[in-house]
Amino acid sequence: MIKSCILLILFFSFSISADILYEFENLEDEKRFYNLIKEVRCPKCTSGSLASSNAPVSEDLKQKIIELIKKGKTDKEIKVFLTSRFGNDVLYNPGFNQNTYFLWIAPILFLIVGLMMFVIRKK
Amino acid sequence: MKVILRATLITLPILFFTFFYLYINEDKYYPGADFRTFEMPIFEINNLYDGSNISNNDLRGTYLINVWASWCITCRVEHGFLSRLSNEGIPIIGLNYKDKKDDAISWITKFGDPYELIIHDLKGELALDMGVTGAPETFLLHNGNVIAQYRGEVNKMIWKDVFIPVIEKEEIFNND
Numbered sequence: 375m376i377k378s379c380i381l382l383i384l385f386f387s388f389s390i391s392a393d394i395l396y397e398f399e400n401l402e403d404e405k406r407f408y409n410l411i412k413e414v415r416c417p418k419c420t421s422g423s424l425a426s427s428n429a430p431v432s433e434d435l436k437q438k439i440i441e442l443i444k445k446g447k448t449d450k451e452i453k454v455f456l457t458s459r460f461g462n463d464v465l466y467n468p469g470f471n472q473n474t475y476f477l478w479i480a481p482i483l484f485l486i487v488g489l490m491m492f493v494i495r496k497k
Numbered sequence: 498m499k500v501i502l503r504a505t506l507i508t509l510p511i512l513f514f515t516f517f518y519l520y521i522n523e524d525k526y527y528p529g530a531d532f533r534t535f536e537m538p539i540f541e542i543n544n545l546y547d548g549s550n551i552s553n554n555d556l557r558g559t560y561l562i563n564v565w566a567s568w569c570i571t572c573r574v575e576h577g578f579l580s581r582l583s584n585e586g587i588p589i590i591g592l593n594y595k596d597k598k599d600d601a602i603s604w605i606t607k608f609g610d611p612y613e614l615i616i617h618d619l620k621g622e623l624a625l626d627m628g629v630t631g632a633p634e635t636f637l638l639h640n641g642n643v644i645a646q647y648r649g650e651v652n653k654m655i656w657k658d659v660f661i662p663v664i665e666k667e668e669i670f671n672n673d
Contacts, residue, residue, distance in 0.1 A: 417630040430595070431630045434621055458535060459628035487509070490502050 396440055403443050410439055410449060413467065417460045529648035530659045537641050538626035545593050545601055545615035553641070555614070559669045561589045561660075562636040562643075563612070563651075564624060566596040567604035569632040575650040576608050582656070583611035587670060591615035594624050594632045635660075639669055 398404040408425070414435070416427035424432050424439075435456070442452050456464050468474045541552045556562075563579060565572040583589050591612035593601045598617060605615070618624050627636065630648065637645040637660060645663045647655060664670055 417628075430621075431625070434625050438625060459626065460630070461531065461533070461628075487502075487505055490498075490505070494499060494502055 396436070398440070399444065406449060407436075407440060407443055410452060411436060413465060414439075414453075414456060415464050415466060417464060423466070527647070527655065527659055530655075531646040531648070532644070532663065533646075534642050534644050535628075537638060537643060538623060540623045540626070542623055543617045545591070545598065545605075545617040548617075551614065551616050556590065556638060557641070559588070559640070560613070560638045561587060562592055562627075562638055563589055564592045564594050564629050564632045564634040564636075566594045566632045567600040568596065569594075571650045572633045573608070575633055575652065576611070578652050578656070580609055580611040588613050590638075592624060592629075593617050594629065595619065595621045637663060639667060 396404075396407065398407065411424040414424045416422050416424050416429055416432045417435075418429045418431050419427050424435055438455075439452060442455065447455075453465060462468060462471075462473070468477060470478055537553060537556065539553055541550055543549065544551050561582070565576075579589060589612050591605075591610075591614070593615050595618070598619075601615070601617070605612075616623065621629070627643070628646070633650060635647045635651045636643045644667065645660060647659050649655075651660075
């Protein structure tokens with residue numbers, strides 16, 4: 375019985391190893407990388423982040439981000455690089471500029487209108 | 498106060514619907530088109546045929562840069578139109594994207610070569626620097642700057658609606 379158990383274990387034993395996907399010089403860089411890829415949209419996907427995508431262009435972009443981090447670029451510089459290549463849509467968090475100001479101001483406008491209505495109704 | 502409120506309540510929905518009406522009815526709107534100008538990234542990559550170096554110095558002037566690959570089915574679809582453009586005298590540079598050299602050469606031998614020269618971007622490095630997300634994509638390069646980009650198949654309609662306005666505005670390719 376024991377013999378056959380050992381045989382069975384040997385038969386089904388296999389080695390499990392994980393390759394290191396991305397290599398970093400320190401933990402801080404690794405953290406930055408994983409935060410960044412959550413904030414960047416995969417240019418080829420409907421609305422997935424780089425972190426969620428294995429599309430070839432996403433893999434390339436992840437490698438590029440690692441390369442830029444290793445070169446000592448800041449998160450802001452990396453985002454500027456990405457938006458200059460792939461447009462503002464590549465970031466989930468749209469910056470405040472002439473194309474997006476309405477997006478940012480609209481909720482405040484609606485709130486003011488709502489408050490005005492409320493006040494007038496009360497009167 | 499009430500007047501202001503009434504005016505706002507009427508104006509806001511009108512503005513809202515006008516905005517969407519104009520947005521939806523914009524017939525020259527192509528999601529794949531991009532007209533942001535950016536400088537051509539600095540590169541040095543091999544020529545597909547002979548492996549010689551191609552760099553920014555070889556791309557002085559005005560060119561279409563077409564990103565293609567032998568594995569790309571849409572590239573096959575647009576190939577006829579590119580050949581026509583090339584026959585009409587539009588200089589086109591091929592950017593062979595993530596493709597095996599042999600596959601690329603046999604593809605181009607089979608279907609014809611509309612390109613003045615072909616850059617073999619095996620790892621897609623230059624393509625990534627240019628903001629390429631896949632093939633096919635076409636860029637209009639003028640004096641070292643990319644002035645128009647289209648993601649997807651270039652055909653007669655796209656050429657007329659996306660590229661021709663820029664070409665006319667910049668007064669380039671005047672010889673045709």
